[in-house]
Amino acid sequence: MTSLVVYEDSSPSADAELLKKACHGWGTDEKAVISILGHRNAYQRKMIREAYQQLYQEDLVKRLEHELSGDFERAVYRWNLDPADRDAVLANVALRKENCDYRVFVELSSTLSPEELFSVKCAYQSRYKRSLEEDLASHTSCDLRKLLVGLVSIHRYQGSEVNLQLANSESNILKNAIEEKKFDHEDIVRIITTRSRPQLMATLNRYKDEHGCSITKHLKNDPDYAYTETLRTTIRCIYNPTKYFEKVIRNAIKKSGTNEDTLTRVIVTRAEKDLKEIMEQYYKRNSVPLDQAIAKETSGHYKRFLLALLGKED
Template sequence: MATLTVPPVLTSPRDDAIQLYRAFKGLGCDTAAVINILGHRNAMQRNLIQQEYRAMYSEDLNKRLASELRGNVERAVLLWMHDPATRDATTVRKALSGDIIDLKAATEVICSRTSTQIQQFKQIYYAIFGVLLENDIEFRASGDHKKLLLAYVQTPRYEGPEVDRFMVENDAKALFKAGERRLGTDEKTFIKIFTERSRAHLAAVSHAYHNTYGNSLKKAVKKETSGNFEYGLLTILQCAENPGKYFAKVLHKAMKGLGTNDSTLIRVIVTRSEIDMQYVKAEYRKKYGKTLNDAVHSETSGHYRTFLLSLLGPNH
């Protein structure tokens, strides 16, 4: 469930475009006005505002935003202006080919998305950047991590709730044999099962594994694998079992200790607020004993804080 709040009585996209234009005029930008509008419009509304703005002022709204805003609020608002598939495509492209290669960010986005979402953002990836996602993965990732990502972006997976019990038991057994039961690890089996099975099926495998072998599949993955390969497998597994809990953990890590990992904070809040942020917030509160809004409030400031909190909705 989304946390984005849209006003009950909406101004027209044309009026929004006029208000934004006014906010940009004069000395300095009225950032509060920009946030107040864009932080409360859904993907379709944002798209219509962009169309109106271009028609009225012969200018790209995103380019204008980029020249008017600064720092984290600029990064967050510009990411927010994309539709989900374009957002994923640009995030992964930046993680795989930017000044700083961020394999973790690329892995998080790829391994937490459904088969359909991946197919959509792969098409956009090619359309915008003129390069196949697979080529960038091939170039940047290595070893089993690379094999996992390539298989994950190329394999269509069933997205329904039904599971085949017999197959679940077999997979649990195969994973036990491939990992805990032998010396060394048969990574091929892990890659095959984790990239070809549906979320519902993997969650059932995890349950069966625990019941049969008394150990969690998550622990087995941690024991048998390492680095980015381990991170990818755990992301797939945790998003199959409980995506809300997974993203609550990612956010907590981004804000823990000294300093805040703003790029993670922005990426997760912006990408989940129109999908399942209610669940992420509930899991966060359950696990860490305070609301996500309060955590974000204490780690951020100024317009940046206002914008993120507007996407998170009411504090509960």
Template sequence: MDAQVLGGALQGISCEKDVLIEILTQRCNSQRLMIAEAYRDMYGRDLITDLKENLSHHFKEVMVGLMYPPASYDAHELWHALKGVDTEEKCLIDILASRSNMEIFQMKEAYLMQYNTDLQQDIDSETSGHFRDTLMNLAQGTRMEGYADPSTATQDAMILWEACQQKTGEHKNMLQMILCNRSHQQLWMVFQEFQNISGQDIVDAINECYDGYFQELLVAIVLCIRDKPSYFAYRLYNAIHDFGFHNKTVIRILIARSEIDLMNIRQRYKERYGKSLFHDIKHFASGHYESALLAICAGDTEDY
């Protein structure tokens, strides 16, 4: 039924955008994939192709983005971040600093299938320095999971402290090795030991000692380990307020997190910044694009 309604909305005299929003934002990803399959059977056409042909600008990006499986969407975003006119380092940071081993494995498989090239090779060729090395480490997807050893937490914290003091290439390598490979449980203890040793929070120390995208990536890893929804709330706030509404970032985070932790992100956003995510999107976006973003954002309209 959804496929039939979408067909009517897309193939009529004028595209009925409200109908597209009503259906595609209110179905989960697995349902949208089934709708796309039914659409192909019914019309002999690809739904994504028809969306691209009938829509434009940021509204098209939202509607098409919703149609990708999560791993394929990550792969799509990484490809464009790496192969666009300018490398979009912040996109690489958002995705690779926040995904689990399994998500990274699935993303690499999708990347290879969609673009017939290896993600790590593209990172290697399109980025540089310690930023590249850290991305490459994350893209291996080999972080230890569920393992914590209090006896080595102090040792790791000492290594991090020395890395922040010495700042040599070798120390930078040790820093990123620990942040990229230790389990989240282990790193919680390491961060606490770092505070005990240095009297300073690890994020403050990184911000003082390093700069550029390497520093941003290290901070993102720490923040994602501590509280992923808070990290994405912070990224959304910056994208909305600091960049005059950075559309790509807002779209990517809303779509990628919509079935994972968007409700928690919304909660952190309101707690930290005083106004709801819904309010800020409504203030800066407009038209069907605004309606689509708000429909994904969803929920708790009485608070807005």
């Protein structure tokens, strides 16, 4: 469920006028920006952008990018984009970094519907004049490439049917590959990238029942770190997205030095989907509400904006 507290009876043109006023003159009224955009859903934000363009012949996203700065600016920028366009930007930003955060691609491929993923690819092509897959393939190599390109390109079966016999035989294939320390075995990549989510869950459960331990534990301690790390991330994200995102946030704020990019990515992409469940999971796991944890580790307008997206006022 969404964590967002939306004002249903807002008017796009009134919002656009208030945002114009907030950007007027020397200095920006960041609180006004937060009080409006932090309480509008994706459709409302789109209407505001259109009203703003019509009223002032100006791109609201670019104007705010210019007016704001730092982590706050990046969070507002991502929040303002259409979801598919935002995911395309997140993917491209990840690829252009020296230390690429491959979790972005795992999250895209594991949490979006095939239709949503198709829209992200169209948005990517329209922005960057290349395909997501070709950029990803030319930035990676070997097993990591096989895994990531497979993940973002393959259209998994969406039905709920599970073949238990297949789950059994593929659990054995995984076990054999892991026992032989062949973590890059092509069948591992095939099973993880092509099988439907329910089928994969059955295989992973079977693995756990049979061997008394989750496959992610057995995949540890491999020299090809980026590949096995991404493989484990994928399995965790498919198996339980709520727990996965809780852990991503926990690591982003608990490790020395908050990772604002990661924190922003999860809050902004999940706010209108399952952030409420992620918050509950966070509290269960850490005995501290997520908003308190974030308030402790962030500051200023950035903090206020994230809290607004969490449905909490400053």
